Amino acid sequence: MTHMHVAGSIHADATSPAPVWLTRPDDVNVLTAKLWSSGVKRDSDGVVSVAGLKLTDLADQVGTPAYVLDELDFRERARAWRDAFAGWTVFYAGKAFLCTGVARWVEEEGLSLDVCSLGELTVALRAGFPPERIGMHGNNKSESELRLALQHGVGRIIVDSADEISRLERLTAELDTTARVLVRVTTGVEAHTHEYIATAHEDQKFGFSISGGQALVALVRCSNSPRLELRGVHSHIGSQIFDTNGFEVAARRTLKLLSQFTEATGLELPELDLGGGFGIAYTKEDDPAPAEQLAAGLREIVEHECRAFGLPVPAISIEPGRAIVGPSGLAVYRVGTVKNVEVGGGMTRRYVSADGGMSDNIRPALYAAEYSAALASRTSAAEPVVSRVVGVHCEGGDILVRDEFLPADLGVGDLIAVPAAGAYSRSMASNYNHTPRPPVVSVRDGRVTTLIRRETLDDLLALDAGAAE
Template identity: 55%
Template sequence: MTQVLEHAWPYTAERVDGELRIGGIGVRALAAEYGTPAYLLDEADFRARCREWLDALPDGDVHYGGKAFVCPELVRWLVELGLRLDVCTGGELAVGLAGGMPPERITFHGNNKSPAELRRAVETGVGCVVADSFTEIDRLAALAAGLGVRQRVMVRVTPGVDAATHASIATGGEDSKFGFSLSAGLALRAAGRVLAEPALELVGLHSHIGSQILDTTSFAAAARRMAGLLAEVEREYGVRLPTLDLGGGLGIAYRPEDPRPPSPAELVAALREALPGDVRLAVEPGRSIAGPSTVALYEVGTVKGRYVSVDGGMSDNPRPAMYGAPYTAVLASRESDAAESVVTVVGKHCESGDVLVRNIPLPGDLRPGDLLAVPASGAYQRSMASNYNHVARPPVIAVRDGAARVVVRRETEEDLLRLYP
């Protein structure tokens, strides 16, 4: 018997005789070959979500937000599909280049780019640097002049929009470490500073109001304020900037009971309605592409009262411990007719806060060796993973049409010990 899973799961997720299958492969076979914990990346799902964004914005630019999750193989998919790439550190830039992303299709973000990172960006020929401070504008202008190039720049704006999301991932309010305040007039001054530098070319304005936002209202409010700033720049400096990058932040469903988020087409329509027709729109989806495409797979080690312990935890998914991010989990390796019990799924780390899923109904006959699957695990999990307690980070296994391959290998003890002189 086959049961198709929806909402928080990848497009190809299904149950066959009780076993979860992703990309046409059962989790028992994947666990036997690659071990657990592991991230199972549904390649067909990832590609389909990329195409949804491209279809929603055929006359604009879709930048994949690399901070959600990036590796060279994934970058190769982005290049093939025609997306651009956002990076915010020199390390992410290195991964993008290693995956073959043309540098002119890379945008470099970050609130504190080092002089070395800025130099590499300019020398590499990245398509755009998003300026985040007056100090950075001065540094970038001097670098570009010294290298004899004219660097394309956007100014990051803090539009003063408080998005309905957790405070740790809200970035558009007045009290933010990112960008130039619109209301204080700093964004307008920053645009003027860039325009005054012969080695810099101001190509647009940028804003990003936060992450895991599940309605279009905040996005539209930011778009209207940014459109007003475009008009101010034109009045003040006589320049009509061609591009407005409104960042990413569209949320996803982490559990079946979560509300269905707006589609890329619905969000783009809301943004378009708030903008002048001659502005080229750019967006930066990350979570909404990578998040639903990946399932985290764990093996149960012990069951003790209401605590079910698995072989991963806060080192491979810090989000529940950091800001209470909610997830679900299912018994993935077999069928069970046992009555459900409300349990808490915990990790193996020496922290009471090492919790993956709180108060979830799971079959009462859970036992060591069972496999649990956690959907919506593709964004900000492998990218934020750590080696806490000297635990090696899990692999990422791409699955598609019945075939599996490693795109990020599992770390080993040798990897960890290699750091010590």
């Protein structure tokens, strides 16, 4: 099946093909601030540094490829969301990236934590995260997941199906406890994003349909269940969303549902979760709104819709993940080969092969996600050349950065930094081609802390039952 490039048509820059949105930089050494964490800069010697540590020194210490988190930038972004949405509850979406160290940062900055698997819940609990500030997601939660959540007093469980409600009713009776729940609904909002990350249209696996009536039935059932404490409604319209337009429709439809529930039961539900999906800048063309602007827009939307339905304003929660950790992280790679390939029409494409690939960032291959890149180990006076940064894997689609202007003299041994790599890169990483996953390190005041160590071949062989024979 042919896949259309998301950038559309291409133009010719000299002899190299490039998407129409990619503009030739005046200075290839300049770092576009909105793509990087606040602690990233190019030092006087031309080397990119993060939080006071040169990436050349970091690469010598921990090797490449590696994921790097700017700790203070993460904390600053967490506080910005917390403060912008003061009076609301901000859940950090752990699926973007979670480890015990990050869970502790989230707790220390006063955010709650959203998890969606047994593994994420276990990490949160191992980190000592207060369970009453944890929300549990998942469209097919197992009994073991629900049991662990109930045993530790997780603050809320977002129920996603009638089968899950039955499991919860059985487990709460067995454990002689209660569960605080929200019902996840699909609002029919088509977020302007890739099909795989748009989650509020009707034809998908999450939640109960509002338009089909299943959502109201689920709310009434949970309300009547003696061991389920129904708190409200949850919706999520998608990911990498830059404005509040979609949230306006979602808020209107969820609040109408709350109004219908009140009419049917005489009860008012106190909570509404509008989900996450707030976007970040992966390229110069991306223009995400700051947390303060989003907060003002969402407050206005909720208050307006509550007035329209004659409802008190419920306790609102949101779930930023990528918006906090994404820009706080970068990935660093070392160049192994550079080659020019004839692509027809008198044009050539330059392929820059790095020592990572789709095993450490599957997003470009999975849904044509765009990324940027910069030469990190020095400056260059050479001309910018459109380049494609690719990985080491045995796949033609093993692309890290589809199109970027990099210096013409970039060569073997140079370091490349890819911004906005904090979200979903490590979370979605694999061992394809038996490749050990890179480490995740944080940097603060020039000092490195290992959050997740580099995998080794011994780690992989430890899972191979035949390797010990």
